Amino acid sequence: xxxxxxxxxxADEVREALVAAAARLLGHLAPKRISGRVLAEEAGVNYGLVxxxxxxxxxxLREGFDRLTESYAAGEELDASGRVExxxxxxxxxxxxxxxxxxxxxEADRTHVTHPTLDLAVEQTLETRAGEDETEVxxxxxxxxxxxxxxxxxxxxxxxxxARGGEDRVLAKEVEERLALILRxxxxxxxxxxxxxxxxxxxxxxxxxx
Amino acid sequence: xxxxxDGEPSSRTALLDAAIRLMSERPPSTVTGRALAEEAEVNYGLVxxxxxxxxxxxxxxxxxxxxxxxxxxxxxGTRPIPLxxxxxxxxxxxxxxxxxxxxxxxxxxxxxxxxxxMLGMAAEGDQDGDPVHHRATVAAIVLLQLGWPVFVEHNxxxxxxxxxxxxxxxxxxxxxxxxxxxxxxxxxxxx
Numbered sequence: 001x002x003x004x005x006x007x008x009x010x011a012d013e014v015r016e017a018l019v020a021a022a023a024r025l026l027g028h029l030a031p032k033r034i035s036g037r038v039l040a041e042e043a044g045v046n047y048g049l050v051x052x053x054x055x056x057x058x059x060x061l062r063e064g065f066d067r068l069t070e071s072y073a074a075g076e077e078l079d080a081s082g083r084v085e086x087x088x089x090x091x092x093x094x095x096x097x098x099x100x101x102x103x104x105x106x107e108a109d110r111t112h113v114t115h116p117t118l119d120l121a122v123e124q125t126l127e128t129r130a131g132e133d134e135t136e137v138x139x140x141x142x143x144x145x146x147x148x149x150x151x152x153x154x155x156x157x158x159x160x161x162x163a164r165g166g167e168d169r170v171l172a173k174e175v176e177e178r179l180a181l182i183l184r185x186x187x188x189x190x191x192x193x194x195x196x197x198x199x200x201x202x203x204x205x206x207x208x209x210x
Numbered sequence: 211x212x213x214x215x216d217g218e219p220s221s222r223t224a225l226l227d228a229a230i231r232l233m234s235e236r237p238p239s240t241v242t243g244r245a246l247a248e249e250a251e252v253n254y255g256l257v258x259x260x261x262x263x264x265x266x267x268x269x270x271x272x273x274x275x276x277x278x279x280x281x282x283x284x285x286x287g288t289r290p291i292p293l294x295x296x297x298x299x300x301x302x303x304x305x306x307x308x309x310x311x312x313x314x315x316x317x318x319x320x321x322x323x324x325x326x327x328m329l330g331m332a333a334e335g336d337q338d339g340d341p342v343h344h345r346a347t348v349a350a351i352v353l354l355q356l357g358w359p360v361f362v363e364h365n366x367x368x369x370x371x372x373x374x375x376x377x378x379x380x381x382x383x384x385x386x387x388x389x390x391x392x393x394x395x396x397x398x399x400x401x
Contacts (some may be wrong), residue, residue: 030236100307100360105236108363115368122369135376139383142365147350149365150357153307156314161322162349171342178346182391192387193394196347197340 022064027094030105234304287327335396
């Protein structure tokens with residue numbers, strides 16, 4: 001995975017090479033399996049520089065996570081109504097993989113870094129669901145985000161089945177659209193079963209009166 | 211070498227069960243033949259006797275994983291896996307996630323007995339329903355259940371919620387969502 005070429009020189013270049021190396025490695029290994037030596041080797045710099053610039057691998061891995069989150073957020077494209085497209089994380093597999101590796105090795109606490117996308121999703125949903133209980137809205141956005149992340153993590157397992165062995169592209173497309181509708185219903189706190197049937201409901205939950 | 215009730219050599223089955231246990235904890239590529247033999251308490255030489263390559267082993271482990279879920283947790287495919295079990299059983303979600311992280315089901319004709327059994331339940335519970343609805347619902351249920359244990363802690367903290375204080379509310383809402391999805395395909399589900 002090493003980038004090759006000449007080794008980075010100067011403080012900025014070395015720091016950058018190390019953070020980029022951390023971001024790459026996090027998508028392929030559990031954080032606890034990424035040693036300072038592996039980071040230095042991947043970045044093509046001297047091992048001592050990990051400590052010199054970051055004080056150790058912990059701080060470097062944090063910056064690596066932040067880098068992944070930022071690059072994911074930067075790749076977000078908003079549609080005409082200013083919303084992110086459904087399942088946009090399919091374009092950022094490294095970010096999803098890094099979250100999964102960290103969580104599966106019991107290091108989910110390492111992933112609590114910047115959350116520009118989650119923040120935006122909460123803000124937009126709170127606006128749409130103005131007047132509703134804020135904790136409830138946050139819980140719903142959380143569940144929708146689990147769905148979104150899982151759609152991306154398990155794509156390699158799920159996609160062939162959705163398309164019935166890769167045969168049925170039309171069915172796959174229809175199911176994909178339905179999954180997007182379910183995702184939307186989850187963050188709006190609506191009945192996902194109704195969405196699964198392809199029906200749209202008004203925004204507000206029936207239990208909430210004006 | 212003994213033979214288990216399915217007619218499979220029991221040391222082969224022991225190796226596959228050991229593979230499932232180990233791959234629930236760490237990625238398949240990091241599970242060595244020696245670790246596998248030790249976990250299964252069988253002779254190391256048998257690993258290579260039964261499995262030509264690591265991809266051969268992984269394919270067989272996936273097959274065993276699916277048929278075990280179907281036979282045990284789904285009582286032969288007659289009921290869905292209880293909600294609590296999927297989100298707390300590391301051998302279900304941990305195995306599935308590690309397989310997905312290392313490329314998932316690269317051969318497209320691989321069977322998905324658990325998904326198919328759920329689809330069968332939908333066809334029975336909602337007889338006039340539409341196939342897109344059924345397939346999307348099964349996919350959504352599986353994704354939510356497998357994704358929950360992997361991502362819930364990250365999401366909860368990222369949203370400014372506290373897993374200790376708000377855990378009950380979050381869990382309740384999550385199970386309600388799954389019940390609504392199951393209900394849309396005419397299946398009642400145990401927690």
